[in-house]
Amino acid sequence: MKGSRLVPNCKRRHLSKLFSFFQSHRTLHTATVTDYLQVTSDDLENERKGIDFNALFKSCTKLQQVKCAHTLVVVSGRFKDNFLSSKIVNLYSQHGDVSLAWWTFHHLPNKDVYTWNSMAFAYVSHGRFREALGCFNQFFSTSGLRPDFYTFPPVVKACGDLLDGKKIHCLVLKLGFEWDVFVAASLVHMYSRFGLVGDARKLFDDMPARDRGSWNAMISGYCQNGNAAEALDIADEMRLEGVKMDAITVASVLPVCAQVGDILSGKLIHLYVIKHGLEFELFVSNALINMYAKFGSLGHAQKVFGQMVVRDIVSWNSIIAAYEQNNNPVSAHLFFHKMQEARVQPDLLTLVSLASIVAQLNDHQNSRSVHGFVMRKGWFMEYIIIGNAVVDMYAKIGNLDSARAVFGGLLIKDVVSWNTLITGYAQNGLASEAIEVYLLMGEHEEIIPNQGTWVSILPAYSHVGALQQGMRIHGQVIKNCLYSDVFVGTCLIDMYGKCGKLDDAISLFYQVPRKNSVPWNAMISCYGVHGDGEKALELFREMRAERVKPDHITFVSLLSACSHSGLVSDAQWCFNMMEEEYRITPSLKHYGCMIDLFGRAGELEMAFNFIKNMPIQPDASAWGALLNACRIHGNIELGKHASERLFEVDSENVGYYVLLSNIYANVGKWEGVDDVRSLARDRGLRKNPGWSSIILNNKVDVFYTGNQTHPKCEEIYRELRDLTSKIKTIGYVPDFCFVLQDVEEDEKEHILMGHSERLAIAYGIISTSPKTPIRIFKNLRVCGDCHTVTEFLSIITEREIIVRDSSRFHHFKGGTCSCGDYW
DNA sequence: TTAGGGTTAG
Structure with missing residues (x-):
């Protein structure tokens, strides 16, 4: 290498490495440095005196040309200078190469506190907390130097558990650094990180002086522990003391507004952001996108995204996830394409969203691409979250074999992995497989079932009517104090109802929180399944009296209950109310229930007219309901018409052929039965695994x-x-x-x-x-x-x-x- | 010369 010839005093091995980096930086500035060093090559000692080292070094650092700066330090023989070498360590920690930082640090013969601090900080800023702590311990036990104010904040951040944190806190107290605002803020944050927000608050209250960073540490402490009210209170206190919120405060508080559904505070903070010119802060915009996404305000989220001048991977992930989580996979996918056009490399979380997008689009081909991409990146090995997302993706598109295979290949499985597979089987109607996986999970003692487990296994047990097993789960739910969880509670109501224990379902219904429609829907559906439409309607009236807003599922359960009990006028009342009072546009399911209702009640003409007047294209279930009505009431002509329409939209469902054949058989038209049989045979029946x-x-x-x-x-x-x-x-x-x-x-x-x-x-x-x-x-x-x-x-x-x-x-x-x- | 507090997750 040229460089090693230039400076015979320097270690050839190190220099060659440095110069190769150096040469790969083909900027104007590095070229100047290279030329300069070339000129001085003949008589380095003499020429060295002529180099304005400080000016060159300054330019290198200013232009963030850390490798040039490093080369300069080495070739000029100043690598033993603590000041310069520490500067290099800091530069490397900012620009990515922590191993070169360590190399520089390691070759310094007489390290001072500044050098040690720089090295520990380099590790912390790269998330290598164990090495940072190791560095600190080595410093403390071998250097004989006294730590300073700058030593502690990074080390406190590196603490992996409360014990480490407390040890460092003791040392801080022993050395008298506890009143430094930076040290105190990091301790406040450390205690909140380990859930001891009370201890954090005590430290915060005892601080003699607080700057904005101290307030931010306390606010983020509350936010990260989900104490939204306290976080918003203390932000208010901060304002009263005349300390203004900055980008960091806002970025901490916004996710909490989303968490607790406080849209008003969220919007007020957005106003504050605009008023104080924080809207172009990257973290703030990202947090705003996420908040609006959680409120389902996609227009606002997109507006914030559109106004951003600089976007990072979090911005892209946030806008993609915003659409993905609000069931708009098409727009989410569009943003993914735009991200690729902007040449932003997808990361782990992009792929987590993408897996869900592919699942929502039922896109079998791209599911393979997602799987392959994750495999090539080697992410399955390291991150459970993406493994689980891929299992979920395959399960949602009904490819349970692949879901099972990916699940089997996961090196580490957590409770979510198991829950995902159980849910996958259960939601694809494979209840016994779901139960088998649940029982298998029980053999792994390290996996502790949680709310997600009960919510995934209970529908499987109720599907096969396993009352005893379901009751055993109920026992476990009580033991885990989850009986007041609305989702678990609803699954239990459903399980008791579907296993024929209507009384138990009702008494449980009155024990769970009933603020949203979920448990009401389950109970109304139970009454419907048991053929008690009157009770279902009574409960619906009670729901309205308690001012619980019904959703589209409420009306499906209600209309279906009415149809089985022949309550025609009540169903019409509900159907009209759904649109007029609750602004719910009827879906195919609602129309299907109404047709079934008229049909069962013998009002075949009404049912037929209802189909003809539907504002959306009738699907197989609509024609199927009419066909069933024709079977019940022996109307061959209309049945034939219904089946013709039906076979246009779904010619594969064996059940409809059975219905039609039954219509003919009931009136003794055996040639019609034969025709249906040959039709079914010609089309190749899809076998329904009953x-x-x-x-x-x-x-x-x-x-x-x-x-x-x-x-x-x-x-x-x-x-x-x-x-x-x-x-x-x-x-x-x-x-x-x-x-x-x-x-x-x-x-x-x-x-x-x-x-x-x-x-x-x-x-x-x-x-x-x-x-x-x-x-x-x-x-x-x-x-x-x-x-x-x-x-x-x-x-x-x-x-x-x-x-x-x-x-x-x-x-x-x-x-x-x-x-x-x-x- | 160096430090604290911040956004996305199955």
Whole structure:
């Protein structure tokens, strides 16, 4: 290397490294320095005298050319100068290369306090807290020097736990540095960081002098502990003492306004920001974007973002997350593109948002790209958050195999990882897999279940009707003092309701906070499932009396409850109120409920007119509801029309073919049944995996249709054959229109016999003592033939049989069912 | 010459 020839006194190895850096900086300034050194190469000793070292060094530092400055120090032989070397350490700590900072520091023979402080600070500013503390300990035990005011603040910041913090605090007291405003502020912050905000406040109150930094430390202490009221109070106190808020104060307080939903304070602070010219501060703008995003005020968030002169990765992440978290993945994705156009490199949090965007868009192709990008970056190894986000992404797009694979590959799993997978299975209707993962999680003692766990597992248990297991979770919830949590409470209400324990659901409902619509919706839905529309309406009136604002889900539950109970005029009252009073635009689900309501009540013309007048395109559920009504009331013509429209929008759902075939069969039009069968066969039926579950001795047994893998399979089928021949003697005739396969009658009977609820009922009969009631849970709706069979079974076995299907409870007793539906 | 307090998270 040229450089090493220039300065024979310097260590060749170090110089070559430095000069390669030096040469890579091809700025005008470095070129000047290089030329200057070249000229002096012939007789360094003589020429050295002529170099205006100080001027060059100053220019280098001013232009942040730290490597040039470093080279200058080394080639001029001044690297043993504490002042200069410490300056280099500081420069490196500002400009990225902490290892070069250490190298400079390490080769200084006689380090002074300033040098040690600089090195510790370099580590702290790079987040390498353990090394910073190590540096301090070494300084304290080996240097024999006395720390100064500058020593403590970075070291206090580096403390990883309360014990470290207290040790440093003792040392501060022992050496008498506690009244320095910087030292005191860092201690205040340290105590708040470890949750001891009271101790922090005591230190703050004892301070003889406070500057803005001290106030900021105390305010941020409250903010980070979620004490919003105290934070806002003390900000007020600060104002009264004549200390103005700066960018740091504002950036600390804004997230708290968002946290506690105090939009008024947030907006007042925004006004303050504008008035005091803080709106172009990066941290302030970023905090404003985040606050507005949490309030759902995307227009304001975008306005702040648009007015920013300088944006960093946090600004981009914030605006992307703003749209992503307010369910606007398209705009979020657009901002991601703009970020790429601006050549800003995405970081971990960008990818966390992107994973969610991809999931919301159900974009299978890009889900792979996100996964690949994260893998190439090696982030899975280090950060749980992104691993969990990818698991969640796959689960949300229904790719549970990939979700499971990514989950399995995570080196570290936390409770969120487990919750994510459980929720993924549960929300994709795979309740037994969700339960399996939950039980597996129980084998890992280090994973402590939390609110998210209960909220993910309870719907799975209620889905399969596992009352005992659900009750056990209720016990754990009480033990963990989460019984007043509105989300856990709502899941418990739902679980008791869906497991047939309506009374328990109600008493729990009156124990949880009922300020928002969530628990009300669950309870209204419970009444609906149990066929009690009147009670659902009564509860809705109570909700209005308590001034709780209903949402779109409230009305879906309510309308569906009315439709099953035939409460036509009440439903119309609700439907009108939804738009007129609550300004909720009806969605397809609401329209579907209304069509179902008119249809069940026999008002087929009204239902048909309602569809024709819909302001949005009717979907399969709308036509499906009409088709079902046609089946109930035997209207072939309208049924045919409905099915034609239906098959235009969804030609794959096997259930609709069954409905149509049933319409023809009910009026003896067997050629129509045959037509539907061949139509279904030609189009290739999508098989709906139907299952039923039964719980015996705290164990859930799940039966799939046609399932032959159960250990007691033979006994079950034998019992079913016996029972079928018995019920035939008292009038049962199999209804083959529920079988769409074009096979012989024997085979059709066998297919019907394999329906999952029959397997579950037969298993219940052979496994329990006579006359014990049997409870079955089922994911789809009970087919008409199974309904008839169960009515007969309730006669010959003298048992109550309770079947909860996807929409309601059927209580069979003495040959009749409580559901009131026409089969 | 060096220090404290600040924005995004599954």
